[in-house]
Amino acid sequence: MLLTMSKVEIVGVKTLFFQVLETIQDLGILHLEDITKKRGPRYADLIPMEMDPALEEERSLLQNLAMRNNAILSELTSPAEKVSRSVIEEKYKEFQGKTLGEISAMVNEEESATKELITYKNELEVEMSRLSKYEPIIKKVYPLASKVTTTEQYTSIALLIEERYKSVLDYIEAEMERITGGQCDVFSARVDENTHAAILVFHKKFSEQVHNFLATENVNQVRLPTELADKPYDEALKEIETRYKEIPPKLKKVKEDLEDISNKWYTTLVALKDYLADRVDSLNAIPKFGQSGHAFVITGWMPSEKVAETRNLLESKFEGKVELTEELPTYEEMEEAPTALKNPAAVKPFEFIYLLINPPKYGHLDPTFLVAIFFPILFGFMLGDMGYGLVLFGAVMLMKYYLKKRESRSVFFSLFANVLLICSISTFIFGLLYFEFFGDLLIKAFGWKEGGELQVQWIWGYTSNGKPFGWPLERIAQANPKMFNLLLIVVIIIGALHMGSALTIGLIDGIRHKDRKYAMEKAGFLMFILGLVVIFASVWGFKGIKSVAVPVGAVVSVAGIVLAFAGGGFGGGLEAALTFGNLLSYARLYGIGLASVILAEVANELGAEFGGGLMVILGIIVAALVHALNLALGILSPSIQSLRLNLVESFTKFYKETDVVYKPFKRSGGE
Amino acid sequence: MELGLIAIGAALAIGLSALATGWSQSKIGAAMAGALAEKPELAGNAIIMIAIPETMVVLGFVISFLITGLKPKE
Numbered sequence: 001m002l003l004t005m006s007k008v009e010i011v012g013v014k015t016l017f018f019q020v021l022e023t024i025q026d027l028g029i030l031h032l033e034d035i036t037k038k039r040g041p042r043y044a045d046l047i048p049m050e051m052d053p054a055l056e057e058e059r060s061l062l063q064n065l066a067m068r069n070n071a072i073l074s075e076l077t078s079p080a081e082k083v084s085r086s087v088i089e090e091k092y093k094e095f096q097g098k099t100l101g102e103i104s105a106m107v108n109e110e111e112s113a114t115k116e117l118i119t120y121k122n123e124l125e126v127e128m129s130r131l132s133k134y135e136p137i138i139k140k141v142y143p144l145a146s147k148v149t150t151t152e153q154y155t156s157i158a159l160l161i162e163e164r165y166k167s168v169l170d171y172i173e174a175e176m177e178r179i180t181g182g183q184c185d186v187f188s189a190r191v192d193e194n195t196h197a198a199i200l201v202f203h204k205k206f207s208e209q210v211h212n213f214l215a216t217e218n219v220n221q222v223r224l225p226t227e228l229a230d231k232p233y234d235e236a237l238k239e240i241e242t243r244y245k246e247i248p249p250k251l252k253k254v255k256e257d258l259e260d261i262s263n264k265w266y267t268t269l270v271a272l273k274d275y276l277a278d279r280v281d282s283l284n285a286i287p288k289f290g291q292s293g294h295a296f297v298i299t300g301w302m303p304s305e306k307v308a309e310t311r312n313l314l315e316s317k318f319e320g321k322v323e324l325t326e327e328l329p330t331y332e333e334m335e336e337a338p339t340a341l342k343n344p345a346a347v348k349p350f351e352f353i354y355l356l357i358n359p360p361k362y363g364h365l366d367p368t369f370l371v372a373i374f375f376p377i378l379f380g381f382m383l384g385d386m387g388y389g390l391v392l393f394g395a396v397m398l399m400k401y402y403l404k405k406r407e408s409r410s411v412f413f414s415l416f417a418n419v420l421l422i423c424s425i426s427t428f429i430f431g432l433l434y435f436e437f438f439g440d441l442l443i444k445a446f447g448w449k450e451g452g453e454l455q456v457q458w459i460w461g462y463t464s465n466g467k468p469f470g471w472p473l474e475r476i477a478q479a480n481p482k483m484f485n486l487l488l489i490v491v492i493i494i495g496a497l498h499m500g501s502a503l504t505i506g507l508i509d510g511i512r513h514k515d516r517k518y519a520m521e522k523a524g525f526l527m528f529i530l531g532l533v534v535i536f537a538s539v540w541g542f543k544g545i546k547s548v549a550v551p552v553g554a555v556v557s558v559a560g561i562v563l564a565f566a567g568g569g570f571g572g573g574l575e576a577a578l579t580f581g582n583l584l585s586y587a588r589l590y591g592i593g594l595a596s597v598i599l600a601e602v603a604n605e606l607g608a609e610f611g612g613g614l615m616v617i618l619g620i621i622v623a624a625l626v627h628a629l630n631l632a633l634g635i636l637s638p639s640i641q642s643l644r645l646n647l648v649e650s651f652t653k654f655y656k657e658t659d660v661v662y663k664p665f666k667r668s669g670g671e
Numbered sequence: 672m673e674l675g676l677i678a679i680g681a682a683l684a685i686g687l688s689a690l691a692t693g694w695s696q697s698k699i700g701a702a703m704a705g706a707l708a709e710k711p712e713l714a715g716n717a718i719i720m721i722a723i724p725e726t727m728v729v730l731g732f733v734i735s736f737l738i739t740g741l742k743p744k745e
Binding site: 355356357585587588590591592594595640641643644647648 | 714715716718719722723725726729730732733736
């Protein structure tokens with residue numbers, strides 16, 4: 001259901017403005033309205049509040065401090081021991097009593113303590129990453145380079161040549177002899193199975209010609225860091241190796257120092273991050289408020305149940321100098337009322353659909369309870385298997401455990417885990433009705449199926465006077481063409497109930513909002529569906545009344561189309577007729593359930609094919625793998641299809657999304 | 672002979688509807704992938720849109736299953 005909201009106006013003397021603002025932010029229940037966008041005589045004398053230069057300066061300082069604080073925080077790792085929220089809260093309160101100067105001094109102190117270390121750490125990491133690129137080259141070329149001795153007059157170049165092109169070395173050697181007039185040496189060796197390394201030593205005066213030659217021949221030269229480019233290869237490589245070995249201990253030390261700082265400062269920095277973000281938020285809100293000569297005005301929406309409590313608090317805290325009044329909203333203002341959901345624990349998980357679409361508009365009925373009823377039914381009808389229900393239940397419990405352990409803050413996962421938990425129960429219940437346990441595993445174990453034919457009629461046995469008890473097995477097993485008529489009737493009944501409930505909500509909404517045409521249209525849809533159900537029921541089920549029921553159903557359906565036409569025009573009439581297609585769309589419940597049970601039976605058949613002895617284990621593994629695949633598909637497909645049936649077949653019949661979701665002005669730490 | 676026709680009928684029912692679904696989903700999937708690159712918040716709608724053509728193959732499968740349940744004339 002939707003929380004009842006009240007439109008409120010808070011008026012007080014200007015000198016108390018900032019204290020009131022802080023109190024409202026602490027309470028965290030007022031959804032602020034932008035008073036500058038309000039029109040009408042009530043707001044005519046109000047002047048919008050403006051950020052004066054002093055406030056602008058304060059905001060800019062706060063933003064600067066927040067940026068610097070966040071930069072430090074991003075370089076620190078959170079302490080190994082988890083910091084509790086209450087400790088952060090305590091630190092947060094300490095900041096509320098401090099001046100901006102004190103906070104600024106603290107940030108300066110943090111910065112000077114960490115900046116040097118952070119810069120040094122970054123430099124070391126960059127150097128490490130740069131030198132690591134030379135590591136494979138060093139390994140390949142160094143053994144050869146160490147054998148080469150160069151003098152000041154001579155320089156060297158290293159080459160890496162693939163094994164298949166090694167013949168090019170002879171050509172390079174001949175060309176080097178020619179360019180340098182014999183003042184060169186070429187050393188080469190195979191350094192691994194695919195590579196040859198070569199070092200060319202030559203007089204420095206031929207440097208340009210040699211480089212030009214190598215560039216035109218497109219030979220792969222080993223490039224060294226710029227600062228070492230002039231050094232002979234043996235020396236340069238040795239220096240790289242030495243430097244590379246020196247970095248890790250230095251990096252370790254600097255990380256330890258930062259960790260010490262983190263242990264000391266982390267909680268304070270997190271609290272400061274939240275505090276600064278909240279202060280900036282509160283300053284950003286100022287232009288939304290109004291003022292007269294001596295008073296300020298704040299308007300917004302809050303849950304009606306909180307109005308009296310908040311009024312008393314403001315009156316007592318500010319000794320009657322601040323007043324909260326409840327306003328009667330105009331029709332236009334009601335259109336802007338924010339939506340807040342308040343559902344019982346069992347229904348709440350199904351609010352996950354509002355992560356896909358916006359919540360309902362304020363003043364309309366909240367259909368979450370409808371989703372909470374039908375989503376598990378639709379899901380269970382499709383997956384329906386005792387074994388799968390149990391596995392799903394276990395898997396979801398495990399998922400919830402891990403989400404809790406990892407302190408996941410994902411709203412979607414936490415809500416959807418609970419939805420799946422409820423769905424696992426409905427899967428088990430439907431499995432009980434179908435008598436499915438990993439497909440036909442139980443039926444086979446009891447010896448009720450031979451040569452693909454069911455051997456028993458009643459699964460729950462017989463009563464003491466010999467009457468069969470429970471469900472007739474051949475009529476409940478999904479993978480049975482004889483079941484088609486019955487299951488089609490069942491899915492159409494489910495569809496009619498689902499769509500009927502949605503249309504009833506639409507009808508009630510129409511009546512409540514005195515929208516006669518809208519209500520007529522929904523009533524027309526309802527009558528059309530009712531007529532169809534009467535026809536289907538008499539054709540497939542109650543054949544005795546067929547001669548009367550079919551014409552009656554037809555008349556009701558046609559009357560429904562006429563009523564929808566009268567209410568919603570041509571579109572309404574057409575949509576009523578198309579509802580028939582929506583109703584048939586529920587046949588997917590049967591189709592997906594059928595696919596699931598057939599795949600489960602295939603898993604069992606495949607497992608049984610492996611025969612006896614030790615092969616049984618292999619059979620079980622294969623069957624388990626196919627069942628796992630089926631279960632994965634069985635979770636994905638029914639979830640999406642249930643969602644689709646809710647959003648397409650049901651919600652399109654009545655649902656109105658809101659543009660304004662309740663977002664109270666509160667301390668959020670910038671999140 | 673009639674058994675063969677039943678089998679062909681069932682194969683056509685599932686095969687053609689699967690092709691149709693695949694074709695539609697490829698079109699919708701590509702369009703939604705483009706839309707998601709611009710507006711990631713449309714992810715929910717994307718899932719629903721892609722699921723819509725599945726109706727064809729699911730119903731095709733049901734029909735196919737019913738056809739295989741038919742008994743050929745002796």
